[in-house]
Structure formats: C-alpha cells, structure tokens
Amino acid sequence: MDQPATGSVDNETTDQSYADAEARSARLEEELRTDPGAHRMLTGDRPTGPLHLGHYFGTLHNRVRLQDTGIQMFVLVADYQTITDRDSPKSLPQDVDALLADYLAVGIDPERTTIFAHTQITALNQLFLPFLSLVSVAELNRNPTVKDEVNAAGQTAMSGLMFTYPVHQAADILFCKGTVVPVGKDQLPHLEVARVVARRFNRRYSRERRYFPEPAALLSEAPVLLGTDGQKMSKSRGNAIALSATADETSRLLSRAKTDSERRITYDPANRPDVSNLVLLGALCLDRTPESVAEEVGAGGSAALKSLVAEAVNERFRDIRKRRAELIADRGHLRRILAAGNERAREVADATLADVKRLMHTDYPIG
Numbered sequence: 377m378d379q380p381a382t383g384s385v386d387n388e389t390t391d392q393s394y395a396d397a398e399a400r401s402a403r404l405e406e407e408l409r410t411d412p413g414a415h416r417m418l419t420g421d422r423p424t425g426p427l428h429l430g431h432y433f434g435t436l437h438n439r440v441r442l443q444d445t446g447i448q449m450f451v452l453v454a455d456y457q458t459i460t461d462r463d464s465p466k467s468l469p470q471d472v473d474a475l476l477a478d479y480l481a482v483g484i485d486p487e488r489t490t491i492f493a494h495t496q497i498t499a500l501n502q503l504f505l506p507f508l509s510l511v512s513v514a515e516l517n518r519n520p521t522v523k524d525e526v527n528a529a530g531q532t533a534m535s536g537l538m539f540t541y542p543v544h545q546a547a548d549i550l551f552c553k554g555t556v557v558p559v560g561k562d563q564l565p566h567l568e569v570a571r572v573v574a575r576r577f578n579r580r581y582s583r584e585r586r587y588f589p590e591p592a593a594l595l596s597e598a599p600v601l602l603g604t605d606g607q608k609m610s611k612s613r614g615n616a617i618a619l620s621a622t623a624d625e626t627s628r629l630l631s632r633a634k635t636d637s638e639r640r641i642t643y644d645p646a647n648r649p650d651v652s653n654l655v656l657l658g659a660l661c662l663d664r665t666p667e668s669v670a671e672e673v674g675a676g677g678s679a680a681l682k683s684l685v686a687e688a689v690n691e692r693f694r695d696i697r698k699r700r701a702e703l704i705a706d707r708g709h710l711r712r713i714l715a716a717g718n719e720r721a722r723e724v725a726d727a728t729l730a731d732v733k734r735l736m737h738t739d740y741p742i743g
C-alpha cells in the first residue's frame with residue numbers, strides 16, 4: 377500500500393505541449409464564429425486589487441468581444457484563491473466590490489454574463505473533493521505555474537491549498553461544464569489539470585456518455601503590456617496603471633516610466649523594449665499601429681511620447697472610469713448583481729453535483 381492516493385490514477389500521457397494547446401485554441405476560435413451557442417465560457421480573476429490596463433488589453437476587452445458573440449459566459453470572482461498565498465484580508469469585501477466595478481465598467485453585462493464568487497457556491501466547492509481523487513501528487517508537483525507563484529510570493533513553504541488549487545480551478549470550470557477558458561499561456565498547466573480531471577471522471581464514472589466536456593484554452597492574441605518599469609505589469613509591483621486611476625495619476629505614472637537614451641522614437645520591441653512598450657500602449661488606446669505612433673512622435677523624444685500616451689490612455693478610458701466611479705459609489709447595486717449571479721451559479725452547481733453524486737453512487741438514501 378505505498379500509493380493509496382494514486383493507485384487508481386490512470387497512467388495516460390498528457391498532451392501538454394504548447395503547440396497542441398495553440399491548435400485547439402485556433403479550432404475553438406473558428407467554432408465560436410460558426411456556433412457560439414454550443415459553447416460555455418468560464419474565466420475569472422482573484423480579487424487582490426484593482427484591475428489594470430494589462431488586464432484590459434490582455435483579457436477584459438476580449439471577454440466583452442466574446443460576450444457579444446452570444447456565447448454563454450460565466451465570470452468568476454476567485455475569492456477562495458486569495459488564500460492560497462496569504463491570509464484572507466479584512467479588505468476582501470472592498471476588493472470584491474472593486475473587481476465587480478471593473479467588470480461592469482468595461483462592459484461585462486450581468487444580463488448576459490453570470491458573475492459569481494466561488495466562496496458562495498457550496499456545491500462547486502464540494503466537487504473539489506472527488507476531483508482530488510483523480511490526480512496524483514506527482515502530477516501536481518510538476519505544475520510550473522504553482523511553483524512560480526510560490527516563488528513570486530516569496531514563500532518557502534507551500535500550503536496544501538496552493539499545491540492543489542489547480543484542482544479547485546478544475547471545479548471552477550467543470551461545475552458549469554465550461555468548454556472555453558480564455559487565459560494567458562501561464563494558465564495552461566492549470567487547464568491541463570482540468571482536462572485530465574474531466575477525462576478521468578468520464579472514464580471512471582461515465583463511460584457510456586461523456587459527462588464533462590474537456591475544456592480548452594482560448595489563447596489571447598493580445599500583445600503583452602509591460603509595466604512602467606519594464607517588468608511584467610502587476611498590481612504588486614507598483615508599475616501598473618489601474619483602470620480606476622485618475623487622469624492625473626496616469627500622467628504621473630507615465631512621466632516616471634522607463635525609457636532609453638536614444639532621442640528618436642522608434643518601435644523596436646526586441647532592442648528598445650521600454651520605449652516600444654509605451655508606443656504599444658499608445659497604439660492600443662488609439663486603435664492604431666505602433667509604427668504610426670512611433671513615426672508621429674519621431675524626433676519629439678520620450679517626453680513627447682509620454683504625453684501622447686498619457687493623453688491616449690486618459691481619452692480611451694474616460695467613459696469607463698466615469699462609469700466605474702458611479703458603480704463603486706453604489707455598493708448595494710454591486711452586491712445585488714453578485715447575489716443574482718451567485719444564485720444562477722448555485723443552480724448550475726447543484727445540478728452538476730447531483731449528477732456527480734449519482735454517477736459516483738454517493739447519492740444513496742439515508743434512514
């Protein structure tokens with residue numbers, strides 16, 4: 377009995393290669409064009425601080441585009457995931473409100489999209505337990521993203537929840553039988569866990585009819601925006617322009633942004649990453665090519681570039697910021713929207729858990 381937890385885990389190879397994921401993503405993009413109603417999208421964010429422009433151009437923008445295709449959408453406030461690497465903060469309710477305000481301000485529409493928080497969905501969390509039985513410790517141990525997150529948090533010890541959270545994330549996706557998960561490349565190892573869980577559950581408990589669909593990543597083609605210091609844009613690095621930043625804060629952050637000593641502005645991401653990142657941000661806000669923005673600034677140098685970008689950001693986000701300010705002033709409204717989304721997610725999760733219990737023979741009558 378040296379492997380009780382893993383003894384029944386199927387020893388199949390996982391199709392982990394990036395090329396496979398990319399091919400699936402391209403196929404999915406095509407299917408979404410022809411038959412969006414056949415898919416269900418699930419994605420989400422941890423409520424650990426306000427969302428920033430990297431989120432906007434990386435994923436939020438794309439979510440709104442997908443919502444407009446008519447696909448069924450679920451957007452998750454991943455509040456349990458905040459305790460993988462920290463204590464649950466007293467500020468959690470405000471952090472959740474901030475995330476909701478960001479979502480609604482950019483155009484995620486609660487009439488068409490179910491916005492919910494997974495701490496509130498009991499049946500979703502109960503799926504975590506049987507799902508844990510479907511993966512081995514060795515597999516979880518190979519997840520590079522979990523390791524990166526532990527390192528980034530500067531922690532030496534990894535909590536059990538941190539170690540297993542990709543399985544919890546599988547419950548986030550599978551409770552609603554999600555098929556499309558728009559994510560960045562770093563989330564692919566987690567998605568692989570969800571695919572493995574779905575496949576093994578079906579093989580073990582639902583051979584006749586595949587119960588869970590295998591979800592696939594929809595990889596964003598969006599360019600990666602760096603922070604104002606040339607590192608990855610991130611809430612914790614202090615280099616991010618929040619969606620909710622004021623025009624003055626935006627200008628101030630950009631005036632301190634890293635550039636280089638060459639006067640003439642060009643778009644050359646390989647050799648001039650800092651300048652090119654600012655050019656890219658301006659171009660994204662203006663819906664123009666980076667080359668044309670660089671051309672326009674030309675000999676004006678970095679001061680001219682920074683003021684052009686600040687103006688472009690402030691113009692592009694003026695309405696979103698105005699809407700966001702109104703939303704955050706009415707917390708009752710935000711909570712009502714979340715309550716309605718939770719209610720809908722609960723119905724879906726209850727139905728899935730009932731099926732899972734039936735398939736696993738754990739729905740036997742008592743008494």
Ligand code: TRP
Pocket residue numbers: 418419420421422452454457545548549557559
């Ligand atoms: N792990 C994701 C992140 O850190 C958040 C998340 C939680 C998520 N559950 C999810 C993303 C399910 C997609 C699908 O950003």
